[in-house]
Amino acid sequence: MARYLLRRLAFLLVSLALASVVLFVLLRMLPGDPANALSSVGASPEQIAAARHSIGSDKPLPEQFAHWIGQLATGDLGTSFVSSLPVAPEVGSRLNVTVPLTLAAFVLAVVIAVPAGFVAAYKRRTWYGALLSGVSQLGIAVPVFWLGMILIAVFALNAGWLPAGGFPPDGWVQPGEAIRSLVLPVVTIALVMSASLIRYVRSATLDVLDSDYLRTARALGSSFGRAMWRHGLRNASVPVISILGIELASTLLGAVVVESVYALPGLGSMLATGIAQHDYPVIQGVLFVSTFAVLVIGFAADLVQRIIDPRLRGRLSGGAR
Amino acid sequence: MTQTDLTAQTQQTPEPKRPAKRSYTLITGCVLAGLIALLALVSLVWLPYASDDTSGGRLTGPAGDHLLGTDKLGRDLFTQLMTGSRIAFEAGLGSVLIAAAVGVTLGVLAAFAQGWLDDTVSAFLDILIAFPTLLLAMLIVAARSASLGSAVLAIGLAQSAVVARLVRVLAKRVLAQDYITAARTSGTSWPRIVAGHVLPNIWPTLVVNLALQFGLAVLAEAGLSYLGLGAPPPNASWGRMLQEAQATFITAPAGALAPGILLVLLVIGVNLIADGLRDALDPAARRRRA
Numbered sequence: 179m180a181r182y183l184l185r186r187l188a189f190l191l192v193s194l195a196l197a198s199v200v201l202f203v204l205l206r207m208l209p210g211d212p213a214n215a216l217s218s219v220g221a222s223p224e225q226i227a228a229a230r231h232s233i234g235s236d237k238p239l240p241e242q243f244a245h246w247i248g249q250l251a252t253g254d255l256g257t258s259f260v261s262s263l264p265v266a267p268e269v270g271s272r273l274n275v276t277v278p279l280t281l282a283a284f285v286l287a288v289v290i291a292v293p294a295g296f297v298a299a300y301k302r303r304t305w306y307g308a309l310l311s312g313v314s315q316l317g318i319a320v321p322v323f324w325l326g327m328i329l330i331a332v333f334a335l336n337a338g339w340l341p342a343g344g345f346p347p348d349g350w351v352q353p354g355e356a357i358r359s360l361v362l363p364v365v366t367i368a369l370v371m372s373a374s375l376i377r378y379v380r381s382a383t384l385d386v387l388d389s390d391y392l393r394t395a396r397a398l399g400s401s402f403g404r405a406m407w408r409h410g411l412r413n414a415s416v417p418v419i420s421i422l423g424i425e426l427a428s429t430l431l432g433a434v435v436v437e438s439v440y441a442l443p444g445l446g447s448m449l450a451t452g453i454a455q456h457d458y459p460v461i462q463g464v465l466f467v468s469t470f471a472v473l474v475i476g477f478a479a480d481l482v483q484r485i486i487d488p489r490l491r492g493r494l495s496g497g498a499r
Numbered sequence: 500m501t502q503t504d505l506t507a508q509t510q511q512t513p514e515p516k517r518p519a520k521r522s523y524t525l526i527t528g529c530v531l532a533g534l535i536a537l538l539a540l541v542s543l544v545w546l547p548y549a550s551d552d553t554s555g556g557r558l559t560g561p562a563g564d565h566l567l568g569t570d571k572l573g574r575d576l577f578t579q580l581m582t583g584s585r586i587a588f589e590a591g592l593g594s595v596l597i598a599a600a601v602g603v604t605l606g607v608l609a610a611f612a613q614g615w616l617d618d619t620v621s622a623f624l625d626i627l628i629a630f631p632t633l634l635l636a637m638l639i640v641a642a643r644s645a646s647l648g649s650a651v652l653a654i655g656l657a658q659s660a661v662v663a664r665l666v667r668v669l670a671k672r673v674l675a676q677d678y679i680t681a682a683r684t685s686g687t688s689w690p691r692i693v694a695g696h697v698l699p700n701i702w703p704t705l706v707v708n709l710a711l712q713f714g715l716a717v718l719a720e721a722g723l724s725y726l727g728l729g730a731p732p733p734n735a736s737w738g739r740m741l742q743e744a745q746a747t748f749i750t751a752p753a754g755a756l757a758p759g760i761l762l763v764l765l766v767i768g769v770n771l772i773a774d775g776l777r778d779a780l781d782p783a784a785r786r787r788r789a
Contacts, residue, residue: 189618189622193622193623193626197626204638207642315767315770315771316763316767318766318770319714319718319762319763319766319767319770320759320763321718321721321722321725321738321741321759321762321763322722323721323722323725323738323741323742324741324759324762324763327741327745327748327755327759328759330748331748331749331752331755335748335749336749424625424628434633434634434637434726435633435722435725435726438725438726449634449637450637450726453637453638469626472626473626476625476626
């Protein structure tokens, strides 16, 4: 296991390095000169050249890349072309919205989906088992922004229980307000996420219920609960954890739409603005931080899977799917 | 678990043959998706109103000449829904075609990789897949301009990673079979093996997955349009219709509900078709899904 840990850690570092190169090169392929965004309309070629010089986009690519990596090493994500503010603190303050939003939604989704998926599999011949499967079938077809619109209409505009959007400008200084404004976004993401999770939990549970080892355990006199606890849970959790890793990563990055529906100042909306303004340091900074998070989540998911299932330890990445 | 539960479990092992009941999934799916496809086809030759006809008055409720009422500019909602269904099908079919072309090619090539190259390729696909379709799409749309074509290209490319990973796993399984060794020994070339053995063996699973990707592509296009990154006006994509109707949800709910309902019905329909196809093409999976 220690050997695996080292190999996987080395792999994490290599993929991070590769990802930063790919990110850098890809962003330079975007059309539109960032110097134009800096200069006023009708700027002379000299002024544009000066702007280009001031942001360093006149230097050769390898030199720009070395400069960027050097900054990264000191925790500096560069300075926004548009606002002239450093990117790192802005990313930090955005994470104050995005991270609680993602984690709360993730936990709520797991709390909903794991029992629901189990019941949907175990009681699949009852009406409520079928109902659960049906609801999750419906849930994966609902676009997340439409669900958000409906929840706003019902709980904010109609009932007036919760704010329809926005986030207190002081952030977590007003914890009550901050939490109130995150309730509907969290529920929106959690419902959509749990719809697809239920399907995975259901199929993993069905596999276990069908398995020979569970039948053997039962034949040897284990109660159903004990057999499930000792053998079923462990086997069923391996594929589910691999999906959980992907879901967590994609929620972290995919909150763009929900942040837009609820007008939240999160990482997603920062990226959307950055893309619209060709603000390289912002796009680069946000994508680097999120890529880092995605890779670390993948690392953690792989590790947990291998602790649970020793059979996987020969393989470097990816779980039983 | 009681004794009766256990008996119930052992008894279900010889699954009773109920082919008639199974096909309901496929039929329901075909009916749902078919109705919306019909709407899309009709929109090609006939629309109740011109898409820029604003003579109906603003935000009238469902009444009289306007089946579902009008939007905030006075355009007929039902007309827009019909155009929207056409855009949804264009987005779904276009994305799936791109995803299939790129994904199958990459996946088959990746299936031949061994050792560290294999590890790297599969890890790379995993990372790519963890990036949400929408995010990749936003980057591509930013690089080009907001149009249906950009959205379709972006969604298709993002989905090709998912297809490639699936094809890689499936193709690897086929390539490990003895008859591949036999074919190699008898001098069959790799291209012939791919065309003659790999593709025929993986297509059932592939088709089912592509059907699911169609639904996801329709959802992704709606999301992009909602963010203003899809087909520009006056093309009424369902996503953009919903975005425009958001402010008047309470006063004029028809505009904020109808496009969403059609979207959900189309995606459910396509997903049911996928489920039905899986049951029909892969009898082994049928028992587990019961």
